[in-house]
Structure formats: structure tokens, C-alpha cells
Amino acid sequence: MKLLHIDSSILGDNSASRQLSSEVVKAWQTAAPAAVVTYRDLAADAISHFSATTLVAAGTTAELRNAAQQHEAELSASTLAEFLAADAVVIAAPMYNFTIPTQLKAWIDRIAVAGQTFRYTEAGPEGLCGGKKVVIVSTAGGLHAGQATGVAHEDYLKLLFGFLGITDIEFVRAHGLAYGDDVRTKAMSDAHTQISEQLFAAA
Ligand SMILES: Cc1cc2nc3c(=O)[nH]c(=O)nc-3n(C[C@H](O)[C@H](O)[C@H](O)COP(=O)(O)O)c2cc1C
Numbered sequence: 001m002k003l004l005h006i007d008s009s010i011l012g013d014n015s016a017s018r019q020l021s022s023e024v025v026k027a028w029q030t031a032a033p034a035a036v037v038t039y040r041d042l043a044a045d046a047i048s049h050f051s052a053t054t055l056v057a058a059g060t061t062a063e064l065r066n067a068a069q070q071h072e073a074e075l076s077a078s079t080l081a082e083f084l085a086a087d088a089v090v091i092a093a094p095m096y097n098f099t100i101p102t103q104l105k106a107w108i109d110r111i112a113v114a115g116q117t118f119r120y121t122e123a124g125p126e127g128l129c130g131g132k133k134v135v136i137v138s139t140a141g142g143l144h145a146g147q148a149t150g151v152a153h154e155d156y157l158k159l160l161f162g163f164l165g166i167t168d169i170e171f172v173r174a175h176g177l178a179y180g181d182d183v184r185t186k187a188m189s190d191a192h193t194q195i196s197e198q199l200f201a202a203a
Pocket of ligand 1: 009010011014015016017018094095096097098099139140141142143177178
């Protein structure tokens, strides 16, 4: 069993989503001790934005690529391979400006690949990643779940992974983190409880 752990917060040791995603992974390892974990820190080791160079690199044979294109092609290939190899993915997704961090979007741009993770058929798009499990650690300063303000955050991630064929998507949520100490403490405590008591209850 291979588990891919993704962090994307820019807040380092003060990050709520980093704390919770690491807890999810520890709980997972306890439930499945043989799990092999691959870790990617998108803030410390940012993936470049999907660009014209990335696109041209994908359409150019290896021998004809220049150095920048070769770099882009290798980054795309290794990022996609890591995702394809994973049986489960734990993604820390803080809300920044009503959506996910740009670093996480750059990762998504490398794994949403036609012919690899989805394809178009005569009947419409088809996701090719069914069978994977995704746990999304969703943190926010305000309260957005089920609100219009949360559409580009949790709803977007659900849509994206659904498009890739993934139906087993769980959210560990700690919202209202900027609403003062009491709300923050309760939100984090509820998330801890969810991780320890509910997340692997069916495992
Ligand atoms: C650049 C930036 C933008 C933010 N934008 C929002 C926002 O639009 N809505 C919100 O509720 N909280 C916002 N926040 C607060 C974060 O969602 C909150 O601090 C949360 O804890 C982030 O998770 P993290 O601690 O893992 O980084 C923002 C924080 C930062 C640093």
C-alpha cells in the first residue's frame, strides 16, 4: 500500500493543515503498518507553474528538448508517476484567498493529464483513477463549508478528484481558525477526534 502525503501550507511550523495532515498519515500508518509513505512539500519544493514551456516540452520528443523543456518534462513525469503509484493520497489544503494555495494548484496541473488520469470518450469524460482514496485536510480562517465562499476550495477539490474518477474522498476540516482562541481550539480538537475515531473506523 502506497500513501502519498502532500503539504502545501506556507506557514511552516505554525501551519494547522501540516499538523493535521501529519496526524492523518500517522493514524494511517498505525492502521496499515506496511504502508509506504512518499512525502511532497509543495511550499519548500515548489513545482513550477504549468507554462508554455511545460506544454511544448510535453509535445517535443526527448532528443529535441532544450534544457528548460527537459526539466519541465521530467518534473511532469515524476509528479504524475508519484500520483499514479499511490493507492491513497493525503492532501493538506489550506484556504488562501477563497481557494487552494497556488503551490497545490501547480501540482494539480501536473497530475490532471488527458490519457493518464482522465480521458475523453464519445460518452464524455472518464476518470482513470478509480480505486484511489483521497483524504483532504481542509483548513480556513473563516467558516466556508457548504457556503458559496467555499466553492473554490473544498468543492473544487471534490470536483477535480471526481473528474479523475476518485469517489472515495474524505475531508478532515478545521475551519474558523481565525475566529479567536476558543473557536480555533475546538476546530482543531474536533479534527483530532475525527482523525482518531472516524477516519479509519471502516478500515
Ligand atoms: C495568504 C493567505 C490567504 C488567506 N485567505 C483566506 C481566505 O480567503 N479565507 C479564509 O477563511 N482564510 C484565509 N486565510 C487563513 C487560512 O486559511 C488559515 O490561516 C489556515 O489556518 C491556513 O492553513 P495553514 O495554517 O495550514 O496554512 C488565509 C491565510 C493566508 C496566509
